[in-house]
Amino acid sequence: MTSSPMPSPSAGLTGGAAPVGRLRLATVILRAGLRSQLANRADFAMAVANGVTYQITVLLFATVIFTRFPSLDGWGVGAILLISSIRMLGHGLYMLFFGNLGLVPHLLREGRFDAFRVRPVPVFLQVCTYEAPINALGDLTVAAASLAVCLSMLSVDWTVAAVTFLLLAILAAMVIELGLNLHIAALVLRFRGSESLFFWLDNTAANFGNYPLTIFPSVLQGAFTFAVPIAFAGYYPAAWLTGHADTVPFTPVLVFLAPAIAALSLLTGTWSWRRGLAYYARNC
Amino acid sequence: MSVRTEGRGSGTEGRGPGSRTAGPVPAPRATGRPRVHRLAALVPRTEWAYRPRIAATAFVVGTQVFLYVVLWRALYGEGTGRVAGMDADQAVSYSVLATLMGTGRVILEGASQETAQSKIRDGSVVFWFTRPVSARRYCAWRGFGESLYATAWLLTGLAVGVATGLVEAAPTFAAGATAALSYVLGQVVFYQIGLLVDLTSFWTITSYGVTRLAAFAQVLLSGALIPLWFFPGWLEAGASHLPFAATVHVPVSLFTGRIPVADAVPYLAEQFAWCLVLALLSRLMWRRAARRLLVLGG
Numbered sequence: 373m374t375s376s377p378m379p380s381p382s383a384g385l386t387g388g389a390a391p392v393g394r395l396r397l398a399t400v401i402l403r404a405g406l407r408s409q410l411a412n413r414a415d416f417a418m419a420v421a422n423g424v425t426y427q428i429t430v431l432l433f434a435t436v437i438f439t440r441f442p443s444l445d446g447w448g449v450g451a452i453l454l455i456s457s458i459r460m461l462g463h464g465l466y467m468l469f470f471g472n473l474g475l476v477p478h479l480l481r482e483g484r485f486d487a488f489r490v491r492p493v494p495v496f497l498q499v500c501t502y503e504a505p506i507n508a509l510g511d512l513t514v515a516a517a518s519l520a521v522c523l524s525m526l527s528v529d530w531t532v533a534a535v536t537f538l539l540l541a542i543l544a545a546m547v548i549e550l551g552l553n554l555h556i557a558a559l560v561l562r563f564r565g566s567e568s569l570f571f572w573l574d575n576t577a578a579n580f581g582n583y584p585l586t587i588f589p590s591v592l593q594g595a596f597t598f599a600v601p602i603a604f605a606g607y608y609p610a611a612w613l614t615g616h617a618d619t620v621p622f623t624p625v626l627v628f629l630a631p632a633i634a635a636l637s638l639l640t641g642t643w644s645w646r647r648g649l650a651y652y653a654r655n656c
Numbered sequence: 657m658s659v660r661t662e663g664r665g666s667g668t669e670g671r672g673p674g675s676r677t678a679g680p681v682p683a684p685r686a687t688g689r690p691r692v693h694r695l696a697a698l699v700p701r702t703e704w705a706y707r708p709r710i711a712a713t714a715f716v717v718g719t720q721v722f723l724y725v726v727l728w729r730a731l732y733g734e735g736t737g738r739v740a741g742m743d744a745d746q747a748v749s750y751s752v753l754a755t756l757m758g759t760g761r762v763i764l765e766g767a768s769q770e771t772a773q774s775k776i777r778d779g780s781v782v783f784w785f786t787r788p789v790s791a792r793r794y795c796a797w798r799g800f801g802e803s804l805y806a807t808a809w810l811l812t813g814l815a816v817g818v819a820t821g822l823v824e825a826a827p828t829f830a831a832g833a834t835a836a837l838s839y840v841l842g843q844v845v846f847y848q849i850g851l852l853v854d855l856t857s858f859w860t861i862t863s864y865g866v867t868r869l870a871a872f873a874q875v876l877l878s879g880a881l882i883p884l885w886f887f888p889g890w891l892e893a894g895a896s897h898l899p900f901a902a903t904v905h906v907p908v909s910l911f912t913g914r915i916p917v918a919d920a921v922p923y924l925a926e927q928f929a930w931c932l933v934l935a936l937l938s939r940l941m942w943r944r945a946a947r948r949l950l951v952l953g954g
Contacts, residue, residue: 418869429876436886437731482778507868565706572716579881580723587730592723 397493398501405504416506428514433579447584450525451614456582457522458538459606460515462545463577466553467508469546472500473553476560477567495649528613541609544634548605549577551637558641558648577602584611585621593621601637604630692789696801698770703805717813720759724751725822740885746912749823750883753908756813757806758880770798772945773857773867785949792942799847807843827913834920835911841927845902848934849874855938858945879905885914899934902927 410416476499479485488498528534556569581602585593596603604626611620612627620626703709728751732744742750775781784791817823826832853870860866875881877900884892884905895901906923909915915923 418866421869429872429881432876433882436882439888563708563712565709566712568709568712568716572712572719575720576723580727583727588726589730592726 394493394497398497401498401501402504405501408504421510446619447614447616448525450522451610451616452583453518453522454526454614455584455606455610457515457519458541458545458610459577459581459602460511460518461542462605463549464508464512464515465542465546466549467511468505470500470550470553471505471508472502473550473557474570475499475502476557477564477570480560480564489649489653496645526614534613537609538613541606541613541630544609544630545605547634548601548630548637549573551634551639551641552600554638554641554645558644561648561652573600576600577605581606583607584616584619586619590621597622597626601633604633692793692797695789695794695797696804698798699802700805713809717756717759717809721752721755721813721817721822724755740883742883742885742912742914745824746914747883749817749912750879750908750914752817752823753810753814753911754878754880754883754904756810756817757904757908758875758878770795771857772854776857781949785946791946792939795851796847799851803843803847807839824912826911828917830917831910831913834917834924835907838907838910838920838924838927841924841931842903842907844931845899845927845934848931848938849899849903851938852934852941855941855945858948874900874903877901878903879908883909883914885909897926899930902930 476485479488479499479502484502485495485499488495491498552573553570556566556573559566559569580588580592580596585596585603585607588596593603596607608620608627609630611617617624617627703713725748728747729744732739732747737743739747772781772784775784784794787794789797814823818825826835849870853866856866877884877895877898879901884895884901887895896905906915906927910917910920910923
């Protein structure tokens with residue numbers, strides 16, 4: 373690694389070493405990160421617990437709303453739980469692999485980001501492996517439990533096609549979140565101090581991405597479909613799986629578009645991240 | 657504990673960001689009181705230094721308020737019924753105020769990097785104990801400024817909310833005044849809870865886990881996300897007597913008329929009691945923290 377030529381500072385998601393070497397490197401760095409976090413075991417345990425408690429808050433919010441307001445546009449508890457399960461599993465996977473993107477402001481403030489730029493490894497990889505993502509374990513635990521509960525409540529015929537669709541939907545949810553967060557990380561590189569947008573996206577998806585889109589007015593249906601497409605990270609795929617495809621706004625075709633939206637989100641996010649890095653290299 | 661005040665940091669601490677003087681820093685006057693009140697401007701000035709933060713905060717707070725309003729209106733639908741003793745207008749008013757109070761605080765959390773957690777990590781916590789102002793007073797003044805800044809956001813949001821009809825003004829002048837008093841007590845409780853969590857870093861060095869766990873409790877049990885009135889009876893009864901409820905639930909419930917002014921005294925007394933208990937606890941922790949100070953990299 374040390375003898376390889378130094379990449380340009382704008383090296384984005386794909387620059388640097390060969391993919392296999394990068395994967396090995398990521399594993400080594402992550403293992404070291406995990407060990408350093410295990411140094412303080414109480415904090416480690418609390419970080420795992422935090423993932424659990426945060427997702428419990430989200431579920432409790434949904435439960436309270438459901439108990440107090442039983443009719444949510446013809447969707448039953450199991451169907452709504454499927455929306456949040458897909459979203460939460462996607463979110464847990466995002467946190468596990470890419471959640472460190474939210475640490476970019478912290479890395480910038482401490483000057484570590486500048487060190488990343490001069491090393492012969494992609495900046496993105498260094499960010500993603502900066503810290504072992506302990507929280508994600510808690511997130512994934514709650515998401516898996518939530519999925520198990522909702523599957524027991526739903527009477528879906530789990531054919532191979534349906535299971536593949538569900539897995540694709542979870543992956544799409546992860547990639548959509550990655551794409552959107554790459555946009556925000558790029559903004560943070562350009563405008564210092566705009567990091568609260570990470571909180572905004574997380575909070576908006578967690579508290580508004582768990583319901584049938586039709587309960588919102590059309591302006592929000594449009595916003596969550598075309599501008600910040602969090603409806604594809606749960607609602608639209610769940611609508612197909614639970615037989616609500618004919619009730620979705622705009623067109624029923626949308627229930628199949630989660631993978632395409634994920635690809636688009638990732639492409640634009642990557643482009644944005646590269647532009648952000650290039651801007652940072654020129655101006656900071 | 658051995659403390660070195662030389663090396664990095666020495667000579668730059670205490671100078672304002674606009675200071676351009678090349679000469680020696682004038683020694684503080686031997687007589688007269690230090691102008692500690694200027695520390696209250698620390699957080700607002702940090703925010704001003706990173707102006708995109710202000711735009712981002714306005715965007716985040718504005719959109720969050722809008723989203724919650726839409727959600728509550730959708731949930732109540734066309735009906736004018738009451739749920740858990742709250743009608744649609746009360747629920748929307750509650751949500752707007754709770755979001756303004758909760759979201760503003762979450763965004764501000766640790767933004768100035770003047771927390772024990774970050775200072776212990778880079779070793780500069782030593783300056784808290786070598787200044788002419790005690791660490792406890794330093795943090796209190798900084799917290800006061802943070803509270804004032806958050807209040808400015810709340811008042812702006814309240815003015816816009818009342819003007820646009822999103823927030824119903826307090827039913828009576830007495831209700832508004834009682835809510836204001838309750839808000840002040842709530843801010844003290846809020847500061848003390850944050851301080852106690854932050855001070856745990858003196859023992860644990862890294863306290864992200866504790867901080868996040870406390871943030872969870874704060875969001876859930878303060879009523880910032882869901883009005884506590886909507887919880888099941890047993891949970892509401894328990895949560896409403898915890899200090900978290902004193903920060904958001906009580907003042908907002910008083911403002912929206914969900915707690916009538918005639919019943920306010922026990923709530924205010926409980927808030928005041930929490931202020932005292934937490935202040936005593938934090939005083940005790942300050943003493944022990946100072947004895948235990950460990951400087952990393954300083």
